[in-house]
Amino acid sequence: MKQVIVVGHGGFPGGLQSAAEMILGKRDNVHYVGMTEEMGVHGFTQALSKILESISGGEVVVLADILGGSPLNNTAACLNERGILEKSMIFTGANLPSLIFVISSLDDYTMGELKEQTLLEQANFFSFIRL
Amino acid sequence: MKQVIVVGHGGFPGGLQSAAEMILGKRDNVHYVGMTEEMGVHGFTQALSKILESISGGEVVVLADILGGSPLNNTAACLNERGILEKSMIFTGANLPSLIFVISSLDDYTMGELKEQTLLEQANFFSFIRL
Numbered sequence: 001m002k003q004v005i006v007v008g009h010g011g012f013p014g015g016l017q018s019a020a021e022m023i024l025g026k027r028d029n030v031h032y033v034g035m036t037e038e039m040g041v042h043g044f045t046q047a048l049s050k051i052l053e054s055i056s057g058g059e060v061v062v063l064a065d066i067l068g069g070s071p072l073n074n075t076a077a078c079l080n081e082r083g084i085l086e087k088s089m090i091f092t093g094a095n096l097p098s099l100i101f102v103i104s105s106l107d108d109y110t111m112g113e114l115k116e117q118t119l120l121e122q123a124n125f126f127s128f129i130r131l
Numbered sequence: 132m133k134q135v136i137v138v139g140h141g142g143f144p145g146g147l148q149s150a151a152e153m154i155l156g157k158r159d160n161v162h163y164v165g166m167t168e169e170m171g172v173h174g175f176t177q178a179l180s181k182i183l184e185s186i187s188g189g190e191v192v193v194l195a196d197i198l199g200g201s202p203l204n205n206t207a208a209c210l211n212e213r214g215i216l217e218k219s220m221i222f223t224g225a226n227l228p229s230l231i232f233v234i235s236s237l238d239d240y241t242m243g244e245l246k247e248q249t250l251l252e253q254a255n256f257f258s259f260i261r262l
Contacts, residue, residue: 009153012227015146015165019196022140022168034146037153065150065227067258076262085262093257095226096143096196115259122257126224127198128250131207131216 002106002114003058004030005051006094007075008065010037019096020103030103031055035071044071048078059087059111061102063094089115097125133237133245134189135161136182137225138175138206139196141168150227151234161234162186166202175202179209190218190242192233194225220246228256 004027006013013032020030031051035044052060060079064072072092079085089111091098101121102114109117135158137144144163151161162182166175183191191210195203203223210216220242222229232252233245240248 008150008227010149011142011146012150013146015142015144015149018141018146018165019139019143023197023200034149064260066154066231067228067260069154072260080262090260090262091257092260093226093228095224095229095257096139097198097224098226098257100197119259123253124224125257126222126226126229126253128246129195129198129203129207129221129223131211131221 001029001058002061002111003055004061004063004102004106005048006030006032006063006099007048007071008034008094009069009071010034012065016094016096016099020099024100024103027103029106041070041074045074045078048075052078052082060084061106061114062088062090063099063102064090064092065094067092087111091118095125132160132189133192133242134186135192135194135233135237136179137161137163137194137230138179138202139165139225140200140202141165143196147225147227147230151230155231155234158234160237172201172205176205176209179206183209183213191215192237192245193219193221194230194233195221195223196225198223218242222249226256
């Protein structure tokens, strides 16, 4: 079973979780880890490792808040240490439309297809609204 | 002075705020209103109205979490009631890269230019990362 992990700065993953669960309900295969100032890199890595242990063997789709930040960099390092970076997929710029698309498409596609479909859908993740 | 208002479901705006402030620090012209289940539409509209009163006269850039949700619909209604919908700009699919771009570009452009530049930048707001 594929798993989704949302990582990011501070309360971002938790905030996205709250919005996604209002719309889709709770999903057991979607996990959220925020790197708060209090927990730091060590606490973040511990929390992420705990999730990775619990889903051992599953394919992982990571949605990170932004490219180049400490949460994404430490997530990649963590996946690499466990030898699962190769079979994981990482997107940056997580938002509600992208998360809902990935969650809803997870069981319809292989990892390769999911990557293609997500990038095809990308143009709809952010829009200007004419009212 | 242009103002940014992030609206969305539940804890999403607050989560985005926490991440953005870790990176950029606090900004007085950026506001966040989440529609929690407890506050409902009425409480959301009250909180938003309070912000709109405090920034009376300013041009408003709205970043909403998703198209078609109650937070965006009620925000548009609220802007319309106050006669400022026309001179406001609304984007959906708020995320950390788009918020940082908008905040950082706010004083460099007119509203029309900001719309164009944001849409040009859109392709960079969500990315697949090859590691």
